[in-house]
Amino acid sequence: MSQALKTLDASYRVRAIPPGSARYWSWLFAASPARAPLLGIYALLAEWNALMDPSTEHSAARIKLEWWREEIRRLAAGSPVHPIGAYLASLPRADEVDFTPLTLCIDAAVSETSGAPLERGLDLAPHAWALRAHPLMVASRLATSDPDEAGLEQCTQALAVADFLSRSARDYRREARAGRVPFAVDELLAAGIDNADLCADQPSAPLEYYLQQLRERAERDYGIAAQALLRPDRSQQRHLLVLAALGLKHVNQRAPSRKFSAVQDMLLAWSTARRAR
Numbered sequence: 311m312s313q314a315l316k317t318l319d320a321s322y323r324v325r326a327i328p329p330g331s332a333r334y335w336s337w338l339f340a341a342s343p344a345r346a347p348l349l350g351i352y353a354l355l356a357e358w359n360a361l362m363d364p365s366t367e368h369s370a371a372r373i374k375l376e377w378w379r380e381e382i383r384r385l386a387a388g389s390p391v392h393p394i395g396a397y398l399a400s401l402p403r404a405d406e407v408d409f410t411p412l413t414l415c416i417d418a419a420v421s422e423t424s425g426a427p428l429e430r431g432l433d434l435a436p437h438a439w440a441l442r443a444h445p446l447m448v449a450s451r452l453a454t455s456d457p458d459e460a461g462l463e464q465c466t467q468a469l470a471v472a473d474f475l476s477r478s479a480r481d482y483r484r485e486a487r488a489g490r491v492p493f494a495v496d497e498l499l500a501a502g503i504d505n506a507d508l509c510a511d512q513p514s515a516p517l518e519y520y521l522q523q524l525r526e527r528a529e530r531d532y533g534i535a536a537q538a539l540l541r542p543d544r545s546q547q548r549h550l551l552v553l554a555a556l557g558l559k560h561v562n563q564r565a566p567s568r569k570f571s572a573v574q575d576m577l578l579a580w581s582t583a584r585r586a587r
Contacts, residue, residue: 316400326353330572332556335579340549347452350398351445362422364488371423379416385409407451411444427491442470458543465538472531479524532558548586555582
């Protein structure tokens with residue numbers, strides 16, 4: 311792998327860290343060694359998230375994700391061809407880090423694009439870990455040679471579950487109207503929620519109660535993520551603390567002023583990173 315750090319094309323950078331987004335603030339206030347790895351991993355996630363979007367045609371998304379699976383194998387072997395892969399391969403610690411856990415994210419993305427629902431609530435955590443925890447752990451391993459693996463795993467897994475729950479509670483209607491079941495089937499059956507409830511303009515009482523339960527679970531997991539890292543690691547992994555703080559802030563937020571919210575997010579991200587330092 312190249313020892314000269316490559317630059318990432320501006321178009322990939324913008325998608326990776328859209329100004330004002332949680333990813334942007336976590337990258338901006340990250341420890342210096344973490345910023346380049348975060349940019350690369352966020353760039354990958356941006357490409358894959360676009361393929362998982364309900365507006366993307368399923369067969370096209372599946373073909374592209376299978377190409378990305380091969381690209382991750384090439385990256386693990388030290389011979390990527392995509393600009394994002396080449397960027398990650400050029401990072402100083404790329405030779406020491408195992409990239410193969412990223413294929414678990416591809417597997418989860420393929421499952422999402424297929425529209426196959428989670429059958430059990432117990433399946434949610436492993437699915438969320440694959441989508442988000444493994445990529446975040448790869449980014450952290452690219453940034454530092456000796457992270458606290460137990461604390462890092464607990465933090466990223468809690469973040470992944472909280473983000474998945476928060477996203478599901480926020481975007482469920484769009485997913486349902488695209489023919490997807492955004493929640494675990496056994497939980498929907500137990501709550502007495504059907505497809506008509508998920509597609510309706512206004513949530514029914516059982517659905518509103520269920521959504522609130524999801525938000526409360528997300529809040530708990532964001533809290534776990536914020537406390538999981540040992541004190542010596544909090545400074546180097548402060549981007550994770552920023553993600554947890556911003557995620558917690560937005561769990562129950564409806565439609566605040568975008569400009570005002572952006573200022574609040576910046577201040578919260580800055581103060582969270584400053585305390586971690």
